[in-house]
Amino acid sequence: MDKFTTLTGVAAPLEIVNVDTDMIIPKQYLKTIKRTGLGTGLFAEMRFNEDGSENPDFILNKPAYRKAQILVAGDNFGCGSSREHAPWALLDFGIRCVISTSFADIFYNNCFQNGILPIKVSPEDLDKLMDDAKRGANATLTIDLESQTIKGPDGGSISFDLDPFRKHCMLNGLDGVGLTMEKREAISAYETKAKETHPWL
Amino acid sequence: MKPRTLYDKIWDDHVVDEQPDGTCLLYIDRHLVHEVTSPQAFEGLRVAGRKLRAPQKTLAVVDHNVPTSDRSKGIDDPEAATQVAALAENARDFGVEYYNERDVRQGIVHVIGPEQGFTLPGTTIVCGDSHTSTHGAFGALAHGIGTSEVEHVLATQTLIQKKAKNMRVTVDGQLPPGVTAKDIVLAIIGEIGTAGGTGHVIEYAGEAIRALSMEGRMTVCNMTIEGGARAGLVAPDEKTYAYLKGRPKAPTGAAWDEAVRFWDSLKTDEGAVFDSEIRLDAASLPPIVTWGTSPEDVVAVTGVVPNPDDIQDENKRNSKWRALDYIGLKPGTKITDVTVDRVFIGSCTNGRIEDMRAAAAMVQGKTVHPSVSAMVVPGSGLVKLQAEEEGLDVIFREAGFDWREPGCSMCLAMNADKLKPGERCASTSNRNFEGRQGFKGRTHLVSPAMAAAAAIAGRFVDIRDWK
Numbered sequence: 001m002d003k004f005t006t007l008t009g010v011a012a013p014l015e016i017v018n019v020d021t022d023m024i025i026p027k028q029y030l031k032t033i034k035r036t037g038l039g040t041g042l043f044a045e046m047r048f049n050e051d052g053s054e055n056p057d058f059i060l061n062k063p064a065y066r067k068a069q070i071l072v073a074g075d076n077f078g079c080g081s082s083r084e085h086a087p088w089a090l091l092d093f094g095i096r097c098v099i100s101t102s103f104a105d106i107f108y109n110n111c112f113q114n115g116i117l118p119i120k121v122s123p124e125d126l127d128k129l130m131d132d133a134k135r136g137a138n139a140t141l142t143i144d145l146e147s148q149t150i151k152g153p154d155g156g157s158i159s160f161d162l163d164p165f166r167k168h169c170m171l172n173g174l175d176g177v178g179l180t181m182e183k184r185e186a187i188s189a190y191e192t193k194a195k196e197t198h199p200w201l
Numbered sequence: 202m203k204p205r206t207l208y209d210k211i212w213d214d215h216v217v218d219e220q221p222d223g224t225c226l227l228y229i230d231r232h233l234v235h236e237v238t239s240p241q242a243f244e245g246l247r248v249a250g251r252k253l254r255a256p257q258k259t260l261a262v263v264d265h266n267v268p269t270s271d272r273s274k275g276i277d278d279p280e281a282a283t284q285v286a287a288l289a290e291n292a293r294d295f296g297v298e299y300y301n302e303r304d305v306r307q308g309i310v311h312v313i314g315p316e317q318g319f320t321l322p323g324t325t326i327v328c329g330d331s332h333t334s335t336h337g338a339f340g341a342l343a344h345g346i347g348t349s350e351v352e353h354v355l356a357t358q359t360l361i362q363k364k365a366k367n368m369r370v371t372v373d374g375q376l377p378p379g380v381t382a383k384d385i386v387l388a389i390i391g392e393i394g395t396a397g398g399t400g401h402v403i404e405y406a407g408e409a410i411r412a413l414s415m416e417g418r419m420t421v422c423n424m425t426i427e428g429g430a431r432a433g434l435v436a437p438d439e440k441t442y443a444y445l446k447g448r449p450k451a452p453t454g455a456a457w458d459e460a461v462r463f464w465d466s467l468k469t470d471e472g473a474v475f476d477s478e479i480r481l482d483a484a485s486l487p488p489i490v491t492w493g494t495s496p497e498d499v500v501a502v503t504g505v506v507p508n509p510d511d512i513q514d515e516n517k518r519n520s521k522w523r524a525l526d527y528i529g530l531k532p533g534t535k536i537t538d539v540t541v542d543r544v545f546i547g548s549c550t551n552g553r554i555e556d557m558r559a560a561a562a563m564v565q566g567k568t569v570h571p572s573v574s575a576m577v578v579p580g581s582g583l584v585k586l587q588a589e590e591e592g593l594d595v596i597f598r599e600a601g602f603d604w605r606e607p608g609c610s611m612c613l614a615m616n617a618d619k620l621k622p623g624e625r626c627a628s629t630s631n632r633n634f635e636g637r638q639g640f641k642g643r644t645h646l647v648s649p650a651m652a653a654a655a656a657i658a659g660r661f662v663d664i665r666d667w668k
Contacts, residue, residue: 017520018395018495022634027615031266031280033240033287035348045636050622074516076396079429080634081613082331083238084347102396105365105431106331106345113349163363165224176349177249180357183218183226187254187359190217190228200452200460201230201324 002115003173007096008142009069012059013133017074021107024078024086038085039092060093064136070097070143072126072133077118078107087114097143099150101126112166115173117145119160129158145171204470206367207434208402211342211467215325217359227362229354230324231341233310234261234297236288237615238329242352243291254358256296260319263288264309267302268616269578269605276302281616295355308581308607311335311423311549315415316583318448322437322464327354332549332631333432334425338418339445340437340467342402345426366400366476368430369469371407374484379665381559382417383551383629383648385409386424387489388481391499398430401476404469405435409483415444416555423550424631427496436468490536490661491633491646493524498633500536502651502663508532527635528643529623536661539645543626544575544656545638546602546649548612551629552580554587556649560629561593563653563667569601570659576603576618578610602656614638627655 016023029041047058054061060068071090077100078086087110090098097117111118121129132139132152139153145167150158168174180187194201205213218226239261246252253259266281276282285302292299300307306317311332314320320336326343327333329351336343350360370389390397403425410418418435425433442461445451452460487501498521500507509521509532525532530539546552546560557579569575577597579585585607588594594604611618612630620626620642629652633644647655654662 015516015519016523017516020632020634022613022632022637026636026640027613030237030615031278031284033244033284035241045640050640074520076399076429079395080331080426080632082329082333082345082347084241084329084349087347102399104396104429105399106347106426110347110349113347163224164222165220176361177245177251177353177356180226180353180359180361183359184357186218186226187228187357191358194228198323198460198463200456201321 001173001175004096004115004117004145004170006142006144007069008140010065010067010137011070011072011129011133011141012065012068013130014059014071014073015130018076018079019073020080021078021083021086022080025083025089029089030083030085035088036092038089042089042093067094069094070099070141071095072129073098073100075101077103079104082106084110084113087111087116091116099126099129112170113176115170117143117170119143119150121158121160125158128152204472206469206473206475207340207404207436207467208342208367209473211323211325212364214323223363225362225364226359227325229327229358229360230258231319231326232259232354233314233326233328233333234259234351235265235310235328235330236263236284237265238348239291239351240284240287241348242355243295245352246295246355251356253295253297253355258358259297259355260314261288261292261297261299262307262310262313263302265609265613265615267608269608269610269618272302272606278616305582305586308584309549309552309609312552312580312584315339315419316448316581318445318451321445321451322441323467327360331426332423335419335423335549337422337425337433338415338435339441340434340464342432342434344431365402365431368398368401368403368477368479369475370403370405370479370481372405372409372481372483373407374409374482375412376409376483376486379650380486380488381648381650382413382420384486384489385483386421387491387496387499387646388486389479390424390428390496392481393428393479395427395495395497396429398425398428401430402432402434403428403430405433410435411438414555415440416553419553420550424496427631437464488648488651488664490651492528492530492536493521494527494633494635495524496631496633496646498524502536502661504536506530506532506534506536537663538660540625540660541573541627541655542624543620544573544652545611545626545628545630546576546652547578547580547610548630549580550631551649552578552584554584556629557584557588557593560649560653561596563650563664564600564602564657565596567600567657569656573656573659575601575656576605576611578605579607581607611638627652627661
């Protein structure tokens with residue numbers, strides 16, 4: 001997994017609440033056995049018309065946002081299915097950070113597994129960032145994970161909260177399996193004890 | 202000792218390691234695997250040269266991608282066939298028990314877990330599927346995970362977790378006739394909203410929950426995720442034990458007795474504190490229909506499509522207008538005036554034998570409306586077999602329903618079962634999201650009996666008046 005330290009990029013405003021993972025990556029893209037290449041399916045049913053042509057009204061199709069690296073979205077982003085194809089599609093498209101007031105639990109967790117930073121901000125701060133994002137390519141945001149701040153195009157700064165363990169893993173690009181493998185003795189000890197206390201399992 | 206909730210007890214029982222900041226390593230007793238969210242996890246293991254820590258605690262089945270037509274001669278869709286073949290190969294290479302598409306035990310992962318007795322009270326259960334919350338009906342801590350976590354569990358039999366908050370939803374009183382577990386859970390989601398349970402584990406309690414069958418409890422726990430909570434729980438009781446006893450993977454003999462003694466302790470202690478509490482009165486619940494594109498968009502069958510302009514919050518108001526535009530309905534339209542083109546009965550929410558019976562009871566001796574195409578997809582091969590032994594397939598077929606092979610089918614429309622653009626469907630599934638059942642398809646979530654009645658009438662009807 002790539003480390004996440006700082007990110008400066010164009011932020012696309014997606015003014016929709018309850019963006020679900022079916023919207024982020026529709027099911028026809030879930031038939032892959034790979035993690036890569038899913039960017040083509042990102043928001044496919046909003047991004048493309050029925051005949052496969054681009055929908056010029058969709059935010060990521062507008063010239064200013066085609067290379068957006070940050071998404072600023074409405075409440076409860078990522079609800080629904082557990083499909084990790086959603087963060088894979090975002091990442092493959094080039095998005096490394098999503099900012100919202102709230103995220104669904106499974107999606108939130110899946111982001112950290114893939115080096116995407118989901119940032120929770122207050123509704124007031126979201127309104128501000130949404131306004132910034134609407135200014136297009138002239139208005140980049142800078143995310144600094146170490147100091148947990150978002151800097152706007154006018155020099156204003158918004159700080160955000162983040163679990164210290166998740167932050168540590170993101171800053172260092174740590175793989176969860178590797179970390180847990182170091183605790184294999186504790187796992188073995190648990191299994192030995194559980195055999196006595198719950199022998200039916 | 203401080204009084205604990207059921208969630209606290211199962212959590213405490215599975216902590217392998219705890220960091221000072223509260224980050225825990227949680228032991229996972231049961232892991233269900235299906236073809237769509239697992240290939241990349243197995244690939245990750247191969248690349249890293251890792252094996253499964255406990256293959257016997259893992260059960261694999263194909264469900265999302267399989268066709269529901271005759272599949273004795275293989276799967277036509279090459280991508281689906283590749284994914285199914287990948288699971289077969291991974292199961293073989295890594296030593297995991299696997300039910301293929303021709304196995305009578307095959308079915309939707311959340312139907313077969315309980316059916317096989319793989320799902321047991323007091324266990325931790327995960328699967329790369331958000332509806333893993335279903336298994337909470339047995340008093341198991343069960344939730345969906347992403348593919349990276351699937352890989353993590355395969356390799357270590359644990360998950361890195363922080364404890365969630367406790368929420369209790371108490372449903373008092375008795376359900377009126379014609380109102381079901383599906384209506385209970387839709388009413389709850391309508392009450393708390395689609396993000397109301399985020400960060401929580403929900404325990405369902407109260408007289409109406411106790412009165413539900415295991416199938417009904419599974420329906421309620423299944424849709425917990427639609428209220429934002431990853432896991433739902435119902436404390437195990439005699440009904441739980443009666444359902445599980447004799448199942449292929451349930452304990453037997455002295456081990457069963459010992460297990461039951463332990464399971465009896467899986468109750469929230471008197472005086473345990475919940476971070477939030479919700480109460481509903483079952484007696485006041487009507488049959489419910491969703492009108493929009495979020496499971497929180499609920500209305501009584503006797504009601505009308507609401508007017509988004511009545512909503513104060515601008516973002517919320519806009520999102521509800523967007524939903525109405527997508528679903529093609531106008532504010533003030535009576536729900537019973539809404540006609541349907543398709544009916545889908547099945548899914549991990551409502552694809553069990555009791556659901557089949559409830560739907561069949563509505564259609565017996567009747568005929569599907571000429572403008573409606575209706576299908577029944579049993580949740581598993583064993584549900585299908587049982588339904589056929591009871592003659593339910595004949596009732597459905599004679600009424601004009603399509604009786605199909607088990608799988609996830611049109612709940613998420615990964616296979617050929619999907620809505621065409623603009624088609625309107627009465628569905629017993631769990632999500633009415635944009636495009637969920639097919640590009641530009643329109644989904645209304647209802648109970649099996651409501652869906653069956655809609656198939657006959659060609660529109661939504663109040664089944665309390667059904668004759």
